[in-house]
Amino acid sequence: MPFEIIRDDITNLKTDAIVNAGNNRLKASGGVCGAIFKKAGLEKLQKECDKIGHIETSQAVITKGYDLDCKYIIHTVGPIWHGGGHDEEKLLYNTYLNCLNLAKRKRCKSIAFPLISSGNFGYPKDKALYTARCAIEDFLAENDLMIYLVVFDKNAFAISQSLFDSIKQYIDDNYLDDYRFDNSRRNAESSLLDDYFHMEVKSTLQSVSDSIENDEIKMFKKASKPVDATKAATKSKSKPKKPSIAKAILGDMINDKNLIDAVSNVEDTFSQTLLRLIDATGKSDSEIYKKANIDRRLFSKIRKNKDYNPSKSTALSLAIALELDIDETKDLLEKAGYALSHSNKFDIIVEYFIKEQNYNIFEINEALFAFDQNILKA
Known part of the structure; x- marks a missing residue:
């Protein structure tokens, strides 16, 4: 950055x-x-x-x-x-x-x-x-x-005392402590696991979609049949590869025709959505990545690779550069497998600026730094 x-x-x-x-x-x-x-x-x-x-x-x-x-x-x-x-x-x-x-x-x-x-x-x-x-x-x-x-x-x-006080009040009003978070009891580790699982599911579904051809559905069904790990181990000296969490859960669903039909029509990726949003603003790529405070080379990777999955920080930076409202920001984050949480002070501070329609990423980072949070960076 x-x-x-x-x-x-x-x-x-x-x-x-x-x-x-x-x-x-x-x-x-x-x-x-x-x-x-x-x-x-x-x-x-x-x-x-x-x-x-x-x-x-x-x-x-x-x-x-x-x-x-x-x-x-x-x-x-x-x-x-x-x-x-x-x-x-x-x-x-x-x-x-x-x-x-x-x-x-x-x-x-x-x-x-x-x-x-x-x-x-x-x-x-x-x-x-x-x-x-x-x-x-x-x-x-x-x-x-x-x-x-x-x-x-x-x-x-x-930072200015008035801004610090305003953000602090917003955090106090919105931050969910563990004892107030009865439904999910989510801490930092479980939040990371949610992001990881979301990305794993998205990656798995995308892999399935990429593998499907109109005349190869039967072949795909056969190839995706679960393998008995014990039998496989006896045929090879190498240890069977442990399936990902998402694949383990999705394993029994892979052969379902409804799922196959769904992933055949998978939504736009983060990169595709981002480029469409940039086009809608009428601004140039350089105006957006400079406003997002990200490096030109990183933006080039996102543009060239439709399946590129950015970090949550990068995705948020681009949402801010596009001046998205809070719902649009959540939608863009979801494309990369992330979400905003009120059990995370970093997320609440970023949300505060978006709701205030203050899209100056440098000022946002100053506030994050003042509250001992990681700053938005690639």
Whole structure:
């Protein structure tokens, strides 16, 4: 995916470039800046920085990565927060864009940012995050680059309090604890099993459908006759292959003519449905996969293979890019063998944004990250 929020130490990343949000004199200091200088090799990095000298706020310059795992360090200076009335937002926006354009000129394929100005420079974290997202989103609309926003700990990250409170209330109103879930008593493992079984059934039915030819139904019936595993084992030294859950349940149904007729007219696959929905929007493929924050190569796989089954996260990302309502989203997910559950906070948060008709995947991911959930990614 082109943009991802991660919790890590930026000095450990193996991206083409990392961003050092330092000071105007390009001197080693405390915090993340000091850690970058130390791990890169203090004397070597400081010597190159001294040759560059002074930089202005929002300006970006580049040095070698030295002992870090990255090729380059892009040095920049974000604005100091003075209450918001001194062009701080514009300066911070330009800080990100200048770094991104410099990485592009150096033909970098990946870059990692800290949340610039949100530490000692006093920029409110939610406002710093909003400006970072706007700059990154605007850049990615015209460019391809893998961008990471690196958060060292939860205290260094925040969405707006009003959004956080609104989502929290929606979770409280909709989340089903085990003791309230009397009918199915579903936990994370059983939810995964449901998804697995759904996909197995779909895969099995599709395999049956693909095997049927008008003049070969009898042959198919004969071929699908259950085999006695004990007899088969005596004829071969190899252990009989254990059937899948779906096949085990469907085994007695395979010879049923009604089933054969049904799978002969199997519904459109996820890929076929997706492409039909894209055509209905009148938008280009690139507009959709960029809005879904997924890689062009992954989208190409989905387009070329009508039977491609994406991850649940990818399917949801594409539903959001298409701006589907909640029922349409559930229908598209079902094509890939998934469902939304109110026993899953991740699902509830995504559902909240869909019902609010907020289809900005970057903002959705910020909220998921703030609530300690996995983000939407391919």
